[in-house]
Amino acid sequence: MKLSGAQIVWESLVREGVKTVFGISGGAVIHLYHALPDYPIHHVLMRHEQGAAHAADGYARATGQVGVCMATSGPGATNLVTGLATAYMDSSPVVAITGQVAxxxxxxxAFQEVDITGITLPITKHNYLVTDVRELATVIKEAFYIARTGRPGPVLIDIAKDVQAAQTEYVYPDEVNLPGYRLPRPVPVEQIRQIAEMINAATKPLIIAGHGVILAGAEDALLELVEKARIPVVTTLLGISSIPETHPLCLGMGGMHGEAHTNMALSNADLIVSLGCRFDDRLTGPVSHFARQARIVHVDVDAAELGKNVRPDLAVAGDLREVLPALVPLVEPADHAEWLECIQEWRLDSARRDILNRETDNRLLPQYVVRQIWQATEGEVIVVSDVGQNQMWEAQYFFHHRRRGLISSGGLGTMGFALPAAIGVQMARPDQQVWVTAGDGGFQMNIQELATVVQEKLPLKIAILNNGYLGMVRQWQQLFFEGRYSGTPLLGPNFAKVAEAYGIPGLRVCEKAEVVPAIQQALATPGPFLIDFLIEQEENVYPMVAPGSPICNMIRRPLETEEV
Amino acid sequence: MKHTLVALMEDKPGVLNRVSGLFRRRNYNIESLSVGHSETPGISRMTIVVNGDERVVDQVVKQLEKLVNVTQVWNVTNMPTVVRELALIKVKAAHGTRSEIVELVNIFRARVVDVGATSLTIEITGPEDRVNSLIDLLRPFGIEEMARTGRVAMVRGGNGKSGEATSR
Structure with a gap:
């Protein structure tokens, strides 16, 4: 069967199970778009290629399947860059297809020529430039295989325009031939036994659950391990939802904005078992001061993560899908009553300082908004959060018990991620309610995608925590830079009216009393809905670890009685 | 400390760029890098000399292994190896100094490969320290031009490829 390069692309995508592609057309992909209507693939026309990359990323994170985005050569391709870097940092399986000049x-x-394989070299797991149509099918097969296996990541395929038009005999390979591509090897039983021995010997054990647990689909085995030996769990930001946050042994997110009891647990544990976490600096603080009391077991699918940031006492390269089920039977039941009691004490102190436990506070606080969304939805939703203060409040005040219930840009911290990523999430999960939480700064970075929401009739619920600042930077300026608010006060539109202009009903909320009715209205309204919450402008995220400080040295919110 | 790594990689466009890009991005301190064909068609062989402690070298090896086009990586630093470098050195040679230079060349078992009116071009092959010694001795005469290949290395003896026994 002879097919054109363009037909080969779509035919191969269909064979890879792709149903949705996010993209923008252009001169160097015109052959691809010409062939598209003949295939059972839904193309979502985005309003910016960055949005297309984030949407594909969101799709991938919501499902574990490869998300696909498409862009033309030159500026179309360079607009993907931030989205690809975001997916790369967070190990998200994405395939990006770009057109290249002939x-x-x-x-x-040439016009709209850019070396996109050169540009994306350090932000993709692998990439290809296809200049011969006979290689195209093999390249697509390899790209999907590389993107989803091992430690997942984005792969870019740049296809010259004349290759899309050229014809060749189409054979889609059954297998890949990649002599240099290594998948994780089975972990020797001896190593698993060693992990179990260290856990059984520990009196103050702690698990750090990272994104790797979710990527491996190892949530069940994690829960089994945790309950059998009653080991408390700290998650990373992206590890949130690897264990239900309503579980009594889940301590929530640790690190720079971790709850105090979580960071105290990290600093006092005698054993830390890190599962699929790369010891990012936002979690560890200075590594020389991190978890000094603890022996560290580090399990990761990517051997290069072992010893990269923190030196473990036991390094295990392997797939959690295999390691955890093998580990559970070797771990002895335990109750760690003393250790858990100690953590509980710290936890009570955290609760005493929680601003939401101050009944007299009538200000419109972002923490209150997030908590009310959680209560109104009973947590039965997927939240796609943006980056900054809003992201930290979401992580602290929404208790995620659903798997893959939080989607956020962790490693790269990409403002503007939430709205386009949520489009991908909603496309992948039409049966689920999806909420966007964003700040006014980040939301304006990809606000154009509201048009895509309407075009695709997506019932996204959007909550903007609007404080008129690039709030996280303002917080740093307040605490560490003499309160000079340089480059942080931010003018924004009336977001409810912007939504309205796009055809999305919107509300502006200025009072605490209006919060719950507004959320109820959003839930009762079919289709998309946007709420612009004008929150307390200079509210900070607490606790906070000052940059460069050990994570046990937190700036805490003062107790109410201490405030004068 | 200096470590010697040997890497085999697919001979495809852009592979050298992937490797050098990795070193730059991860901020590794590379002393020398030499690349050429291996015994297998389609596979290139690279010898890399990297500066750093054990931990850095361990990272370099692991990150190299993650490159899809890199098929094998060995750290041969602590193995018995044959290590060679080739240098071409063009040195000023007047009537009075020519014979003195040739004498040095003979002592080092190097070769004169080109004789000009005012210069000699010398080829030396050997371990880096021997190459360095000759260069130091030639410097007072005036080195006009020099080209060095960087280190290439191969594990001694055995009956197979370099370091196969210890390959990860």
Whole structure:
């Protein structure tokens, strides 16, 4: 069967199970778009290629399947860059397909030519430039395989325009031939026994559950391990929802904005078992001061993560899908009553300082908004959060018990991620309610995607925590830079009216008393809904670990009685 | 400390860029890098000399292994190896100094490969320290031009590829 390069792309995507592609057309992908209507693939026309990359990323994170985005050459391709870097940092399986100028023009600085394989070299797991149509099917097969296996990540395929038009005999390979591509090897039983021995010997054990647990689909085995030996669990930001946050042994997120009891547990544990976490600096603080009391077991699918940031006492390269089920039977039941009691004491202190436990406070606080969304939805939703203060409040005040219930840009911290990513999430999970929580700064970075929401009739519920600042930077300026608010006060539109202009009903909320009715209205309204919450402008995220400080040295919210 | 790594990789466009890009991005301190064909068609062989402690080198090896086009990586630093470098050195040679230079060349078992009116071009192959010694001795005469290949290395003896027994 002879097919054109463009037909080969779509035919192969269909064979890979792709049903949705996020993209924007253009001159160098015109052959691809010409062939598209003949295939059972829904193309979501985004309003910016960055949005397309985030949407594909969101799709991938919501399902574990490869998300696909498409862009033309030159500026179309470079607009993908932030989205690909976001997916790369968070190990998200994405395949990006870009058009390239025709092969005779490559290297001539032709119109809309850019070396996108060169540009994306350090932000993709692998990439390809296809200049021969006979290689195309094999490249697509390899790209999907590389994107989803081992430690997942984005793969870019740049296809010259004449390759899309050229014809060749189409054979889609059954297998890949990648002699240099290594999948994790089975972990020797001896190593698993060693982990179990260390857990059984510990009196103050602690698990750090990272994104890797979710990527491996190892949530069941994690819960089994945790309950059998009653080991408390700290998650990373992206590890949230690897264990239900309503579980008594889940201590929530640790690190720079971790709850105090969580960071105290990290600093006092005698054993830390890190599962699929890369010991990011936002979690550890200075590594020389991190978890000094603890022996550390580090399990990761990527051997290069072992010893990269923190030196473990036991390093295990392997897939959690295999390691955890093998580990559970070797771990002895335990209750760790003393250790858990100690953590409970710290936890009570956290509760005493929690601003939501101050009944007299009538200000419109972001923490209150997040908590009310949680209560109104009973947590039965997927939240896609943006980056900054809003992200930390979401992580602290929404208790995620649903798997893959929180989607957020962790490693790269990409403002503007939430709205387009939520489009991908909602496309992947039409049966689920999806909420966007964002700040006024980040929301304005990809606000154009409101048009895509309407175009695709997506029932997204959008909550903007609007404080008129680039709030996290303002908080740093207040605490560490003499209160000079340089480059942080931010003018924004009336977001409810912007939503209205796009055809999305919107509300502006200025009073605490209006919060719950507004959320109820959003829930009762079919289709999308946007609420612009004008929150307390200079509210801070607490606790906070000052940059460079050990994570046990937190800036705490003062007790109410201490405030004068 | 200096470590010697040997890597095999697919001979495809852009692979050298992937490797050098990795070193730059991860901030590794590379002393020398030499690349050429291996015994297998389609596979290139690279010898990399990297500066750093055990931990850095361990990272370099692991990150190299993650590159899809890199098929094998060995750290041969602590193995018995044959290590060679080739240098071409063009040195000023007047009537009075020519014979003195040739004498040095003979002592080092190097070769004169080109004789010009005012210069000699010398080829030396050997371990880096021997190459360095010759260069130091030639410097007073005036080195006009020099090209060095960087280190290439191969594990001694055995009956297979370099370091296969210890390959990860």
């Amino acid at each position: 092969t005779p023009f490559i290297g001539t600085d």
